[in-house]
Amino acid sequence: MSEVITPREKDYSKWYNDIVVEADLADHSSVRGCMVIKPHGYAIWEKMQQALDKMFKDTGHVNAYFPLFIPKSLFEAEEKNAEGFAKECAVVTHYRLKNNPNEKGKLMVDPEAKLEEELIVRPTSEAIIWNTYKTWIESYRDLPILVNQWANVVRWEMRTRLFLRTAEFLWQEGHTAHATKEEAIAETKQMLDVYADFVENWMAVPVIKGVKTANERFAGADDTYCIEALMQDGKALQAGTSHFLGQNFAKAFDVKFVTKENKQEYVWATSWGVSTRLMGALIMSHSDNHGLVIPPKLAPTQVVIIPIYKGEEGLKKVSDVANDIKKRLQQKNISVKYDDRDSHRPGWKFAEYELKGIPVRITVGERDLANGTIEVARRDDLTKTTIQLTELDNYIENLLTEIQSSLLQKAQARMKDLTTRVDTYDEFKKVLDSKAGFVYAHWDGTPETEEKIKEETKATIRCIPINNPLEDGVCIYSGKPSQQRVLFARAY
RNA sequence: CGGGGUGUAGCGUAGUCCGGUAUCGCGCCACAUUUGGGAUGUGGAGGUCGUCAGUUCGAAUCUGGCCACCCCGACCA
Missing domain, CATH: 3.30.110.30 (C-terminal domain of ProRS)
Structure with missing residues (x-):
């Protein structure tokens, strides 16, 4: 049993925090409310990005990038949206620092470098994007516009939690423009389906698709669709949202197009997003008191090989086999790490990779060499099996599939119970x-x-x-x- | 922004009431023995005790200001 993680039954929030920090996913930074996403955490996020990005491209979307800063006058154009975010905006007022004459070696904001117009650090990008779309759209032939951007946004939250709520977070935001209401609504629903598909089939987290009530709706939207997931402690987590924006932004930014019948009409809009909050959903869905559990399809390393040996020549013999295993698995497109570090003993490595959630562990020792076997351990249920080295390739490939579906089934059963x-x-x-x-x-x-x-x-x-x-x-x-x-x- | 709490080595802490120059564990470095579930021994490095000022012969310890972070509330993907 790991001593570094607070047991889930004892203190769920602490357990969550311990997993994030001890599994090397992220850490608090010296900026209040902001986190450092560490390589292991970022690698998982990258896997999510890759899968989602492909799904977006497959549904006809393209990526672009819009500015971090939004002039205040643009930001306030869509009133409801501006109002909704007003209380949590970071604002840039100056563009220069200077040496502080009263304190040597210190800098101060140069009062002479005040901006004509304040810039809002984007809490979301509808404003800047619709201000841009105005210049892109003239006729029905310019529609639809199906753009996504991967970006960071800032929402000045009072209380933050790693991944679940931070002042700055990473996300993608899709912003589409359509000629008809029906098409925009279809897009909104399509992207909701994409999210549900991703969260269930990649993250192994079941979700409920639905519509938000007026109270919970995105500010500036006519309808907000969402996917809701259920965490182990019985609390719900909104995992993604897709908004039908009606003509609200088109009217606010005066974005009209000419129809086939040569009439002027306002454009219909959608926006949709998922964020690094998904990391929180992933952690809280599968992990246990030993640490993180990552579904194989999102694991940056799917299999880790640990050698057990006596002396240098022992290591060499085991390594020959381990490297061969690695090569064979890699040919099956399985990501493998062989940890032959001499600085830690096997038991330490077992605990370490369990903590980090690597789905499958292969142990090769000199005893196995004699028998032509290896020991395979599953992270999700912590069981161990000894198999013949000859069955390796298919066994591991099937095991990864099996773990992926078993995680989803367990989560589905839990959601049903709860x-x-x-x-x-x-x-x-x-x-x-x-x-x-x-x-x-x-x-x-x-x-x-x-x-x-x-x-x-x-x-x-x-x-x-x-x-x-x-x-x-x-x-x-x-x-x-x-x-x-x-x-x-x-x-x- | 309200209410509560905490700041001592990379991390976790003792010492604070009762002032005398900082304790222990983990981690780190070196060497040796080890290696099938978080090894053991020996030696070693690492601290302006959050910060500024005051009291005192002397402050981690007493007094005051400031700063940071955490928890609980209001707000939220």
Whole structure:
């Protein structure tokens, strides 16, 4: 048992934080609220980026890059959006420093270098992008525009948590422009499906697709679609969002196009994003008290080989076999690391790679050499098997597939266990306090009721699930009639 | 921004009440023995005790200001 990780049962937040730090994913930086993503963490993010980027390209999108800074006048153009983000914006007011005459060796902001117009550090890029699209779009022939950008954004959060909420974070934001409402809505839904597909099939995290209520909607959107995942502690995590922006930004930035019939019309818009928050979802879905568990499809290193030997000639003999194993697996497109460092003993390495979540560990010792075997250990269920070296290639390839699907199945089973239907407010509160998780309950559809429930229980409506079955009932709070159950949970 | 707490070696800490020049563990470096689940021994390096000022012969310790970080609330992907 690892001593470096606080047990999950003892303190879930501490457990999470310990995993992030001890598995070398990220660290607090000397900038308040900002983190350093370390190589192991960044490598996982890169795997996510690669998979998502391909999915975006496969659905016809292209990448571009827009500026970090947004002039205040552009930022405020779409009123609701500006208002929504106003409280958490970093603002650039000056462009120069100078030596402080009163304190040698110190710098100060040069008061003479004040900017004419303040620049907002982007919390999201709709403003700068729609200001640009205005110049790109004239006719229906210029549409659709299907652009994505990989970028960093800044939201000045009061309380931060590694990956889940940091002042600066990495994400992708897709911004599309369409000639018709129908096409824009189809795009919004398509990207929601892409996200759900990615999160389930790459991250092995099941999600519920749905629509946000007015209260939870993105500022400036007509509709916000989301995927909601459920963490091990029964709290929900919004894993991705896709917004149907209507003509709000087109109107704010005066982006019109000429139709086939030679009429002027406002452009329809969408935007959609996922962020490094996905790292948090990944960690909180699969990891255990031994450390991180990474699904094979996202593991930067899928297999690690550890030698066990006596003396230098022992190491040499084992290394010959280990290097051969490495080569064979690499030919199968499996990423392999052979750790022949002499500075640590095998037991130390076992614990280390478990902590870091490497899906499969192969141990080769001199005893194996004699028998033509190797020992294979799975990270997800910590079981060990001895196999014949001759079966290696297929065995490992199948094992990686098996681990990937087993992780998803386990997460699906957990989500099912942690989902409850309730019919009364008392029951609702009891479930939230005793087992947490997703709670399906009737709601009268008013923002007031939603707000009251949030105040009293800290639970929010995560979404109204897509294709939600209609069912007559009464609101658990107000007793008014309701046509469907919505998805409640306490959330990150 | 409110309420609470903490700053001592890379990390975790003792010492603070009662002032006398900093303890222990992990880690790090060297060498040796080790290597199938976080090895052992021996030797070694590493500190302006968050910061500034005050009291004192003398401050990690007492007093005051400042700074940083953490936890709980309001806000949030």
